[in-house]
Amino acid sequence: MEMRQNKRRYGTALLAVGALLALGVYAALALTGVASASGREPNVVEVNVAARQWAWEPGVIEVNQGDLVRLNLMSLDVVHGFYLDGYGIDEALVAGQPVTIEFVADKPGRWMFRCSEVCGPFHPYMIGWLRVSPNWYARSSLIGVALLAAGTIGGFLLKVVKS
Amino acid sequence: MSAVQKPRQDRAERAVRGMTGIPEGSKFLGFIPVDWRYDLTERFPGLRRVLRSRWTSFLLQLITASVFAVALVAGFIGTPVGNANLLVVLVWIFWWSALMLIMVPFFSRIWCALCPLPSAGEWLQRRAFVKKRQGKGLTLGKRWPAALRNMWPVNLIFLGMALFSGILTTRTTVTAWLLLGMVLGAIVISLIFERRTFCRYLCPVGGFLGLYSNMATMEIRHNVYSVCRDHKHKECVVGTNEAYACPWMEAPTTMARNTYCGFCFECFRTCSKDNMSVRLRPPGTDLLVNKNRGLDEAWKAFIMLGAAAIYAAVMMGPWGTLKDWANMTSVGGYLVYASSLALTVMVVVPAVWGAFVWLGRKLSGADVPFVRLFTNLSYSLVPIGMLAWIAFSFAIILPNWAYIPRVISDPFGWGWDLFGTAGVEWNPVGMRVMPILQVAALLFGLAFSIDVAWKIARQTLGDDRKASLATIPPVIFLAGVTGLFTWLLVG
Numbered sequence A: 001m002e003m004r005q006n007k008r009r010y011g012t013a014l015l016a017v018g019a020l021l022a023l024g025v026y027a028a029l030a031l032t033g034v035a036s037a038s039g040r041e042p043n044v045v046e047v048n049v050a051a052r053q054w055a056w057e058p059g060v061i062e063v064n065q066g067d068l069v070r071l072n073l074m075s076l077d078v079v080h081g082f083y084l085d086g087y088g089i090d091e092a093l094v095a096g097q098p099v100t101i102e103f104v105a106d107k108p109g110r111w112m113f114r115c116s117e118v119c120g121p122f123h124p125y126m127i128g129w130l131r132v133s134p135n136w137y138a139r140s141s142l143i144g145v146a147l148l149a150a151g152t153i154g155g156f157l158l159k160v161v162k163s
Numbered sequence B: 001m002s003a004v005q006k007p008r009q010d011r012a013e014r015a016v017r018g019m020t021g022i023p024e025g026s027k028f029l030g031f032i033p034v035d036w037r038y039d040l041t042e043r044f045p046g047l048r049r050v051l052r053s054r055w056t057s058f059l060l061q062l063i064t065a066s067v068f069a070v071a072l073v074a075g076f077i078g079t080p081v082g083n084a085n086l087l088v089v090l091v092w093i094f095w096w097s098a099l100m101l102i103m104v105p106f107f108s109r110i111w112c113a114l115c116p117l118p119s120a121g122e123w124l125q126r127r128a129f130v131k132k133r134q135g136k137g138l139t140l141g142k143r144w145p146a147a148l149r150n151m152w153p154v155n156l157i158f159l160g161m162a163l164f165s166g167i168l169t170t171r172t173t174v175t176a177w178l179l180l181g182m183v184l185g186a187i188v189i190s191l192i193f194e195r196r197t198f199c200r201y202l203c204p205v206g207g208f209l210g211l212y213s214n215m216a217t218m219e220i221r222h223n224v225y226s227v228c229r230d231h232k233h234k235e236c237v238v239g240t241n242e243a244y245a246c247p248w249m250e251a252p253t254t255m256a257r258n259t260y261c262g263f264c265f266e267c268f269r270t271c272s273k274d275n276m277s278v279r280l281r282p283p284g285t286d287l288l289v290n291k292n293r294g295l296d297e298a299w300k301a302f303i304m305l306g307a308a309a310i311y312a313a314v315m316m317g318p319w320g321t322l323k324d325w326a327n328m329t330s331v332g333g334y335l336v337y338a339s340s341l342a343l344t345v346m347v348v349v350p351a352v353w354g355a356f357v358w359l360g361r362k363l364s365g366a367d368v369p370f371v372r373l374f375t376n377l378s379y380s381l382v383p384i385g386m387l388a389w390i391a392f393s394f395a396i397i398l399p400n401w402a403y404i405p406r407v408i409s410d411p412f413g414w415g416w417d418l419f420g421t422a423g424v425e426w427n428p429v430g431m432r433v434m435p436i437l438q439v440a441a442l443l444f445g446l447a448f449s450i451d452v453a454w455k456i457a458r459q460t461l462g463d464d465r466k467a468s469l470a471t472i473p474p475v476i477f478l479a480g481v482t483g484l485f486t487w488l489l490v491g
């Protein structure tokens, strides 16, 4: 009994270590871009983005890694700012004056763009999402979730079958 | 076994297994021994001296109370712009992140040792700041009604506040009134009821601090069990001439969980045998304690888990309508938002979780009552809930840290520059690392939750085969929840 329990614990530990290793390798590949070499032609993605108290319209922008992104930004009410996490782009938006920014979406993942000029109470929550596929962070997480769940359930079933 | 090892052995046995129902040799995630402890007060006698001093608590409270007083004034007379006001930045950016990222996970309810909210009430009640004064205090000293000696009042008060969190975290005067109200409430309660009744049964912060401090890597417990057992006059329970009986109405000699221990250190001052310790330990050990579990605490876990998801959607999501609702832009929208929030955390989360637990019970053919299995397994929602809050809190502090030095130099938003930091640029840091931190937090939470669920199932059902089957559906639920947070935070 004691032996069996020890075996099971080693099993759990191994599973955990294995999952972590797999994730580590995966993340390393993803971050160095090796895993993302896709050979697809980059597109030009142009989006009109309106800023108002306290949301972006559209709130979600989807592009692929490598795309040239052109955003035509315009504030509809007060002074806002467009700050893009991960890219460090920061642009002030005066009401009614269009501003165009261009950048290559070279960093995959989901990045928040947020208001960078204090514009009222909900200013800190004025957030939109830029999704640059492939989103390695989310994929790694989901793979981790699936591994953990499948691993444990598999372990449980094995245990039940054996007993 | 040598004589030197004896007390250590006794300690480990009694403190961890004998009194708490945790099986011998349990290991978290298969390799962290649940009964590992590192006794800080034994290793560092200086620490015990500091904790024994009545001045420690007083000075800590005095410092936070002074800062709090300035912040409160800022809340009332300073700029209404939240991000430029000391109160909002101090409470909702600095305090919140420090609480969730450092204090609760590593130091349990250490916040309650610093908290300025109940100080005024306690000083009045004791008619003393530092030294204990003999004779009657300024209080009727009533006991809290037995029917309410649980977490339900806190659950409802917290829910009430949660419905206004959009307003609360962005409006300086609302935060100021709420905190002032809590100070006044604590005073009134302390004049009528005994000791820290407010903290234990009414503080909305205390509820989740208590629940999530079960995950903390620090605990205050008795040291050698036989010393407590043979000490007929239990000073920590009844108090002494120099120090008070446990203000939190715990029995330090048998306390097995962090939930209601406010780190006030009185038991270090009452115990003439120096038998109380501050110890490091693996996180989450309290979740396995097969004692005092209840539906009230289970609901606290549901509320916190549901609230984390909803806040992530409202505050960090891209949906403008949701933000308008939470901001009370229209009455109708707000009512939709408030009622769905209440319904989600009070009914939907428990119902869905209940369905999975029910399925597991069916699968396993276990004959323990459903409510018992449901209650016990609900504690496995604590790790993923807490780690989801941690992931959420990264997204509060990393982008917004710069507001902190700014308001320190310009607390009222009047253009002062006291320490030359008023001009610090708003400048998010670590944005490229943040998703990695968040994913790591979520996966750790999931792994830990699965492990706790399995251990609790085995403890409740007493049979490996049944426990395995009963844990399968809850694992699916936990995986689903982690998937949801992945989508909300990095997806």
Ligand code: SF4
Pocket: B111, B112, B113, B115, B116, B117, B118, B198, B199, B200, B203, B204, B205, B206, B262
């Ligand atoms: S329970 Fe609440 S009021 Fe009491 S010390 Fe803790 S946080 Fe402060």
Ligand code: SF4
Pocket: B220, B245, B246, B247, B248, B249, B250, B251, B252, B255, B260, B261, B262, B263, B264, B265, B266, B267, B268
């Ligand atoms: S006196 Fe009570 S609340 Fe204070 S540290 Fe001791 S056990 Fe915890």
Ligand SMILES: [Cu+2]
Pocket: A052, A053, A054, A079, A080, A081, A115, A116, A117, A118, A119, A123, A126
């Ligand atoms: Cu704005």
